[in-house]
Amino acid sequence: MTLKNSESKEGFTVVLHSCRTGRTTVDKNGNLTESVAEKMSGSKEMKDVTIIAPDERDGFSNKGT
Secondary structure, three states: OOOOOOOOOOOOEEEOOOOOOOOOEEOOOOOEEOOHHHHHHOOHHHOOOEEEOOOOOOOOOOOOO
């Protein structure tokens, strides 16, 4: 079953592996910009979907560090 074809989105999890896709930003005037993950989770298509996203740099290593 795919997310697109499912009647219920409950139980689906989307994991984003791009740096800072879970980070809300604030500009010098104090204006907030929602993160990519927040924008996704606020859409009706993603209702009941769990979204996991890093708010800092995301990196992987074959050395376990």
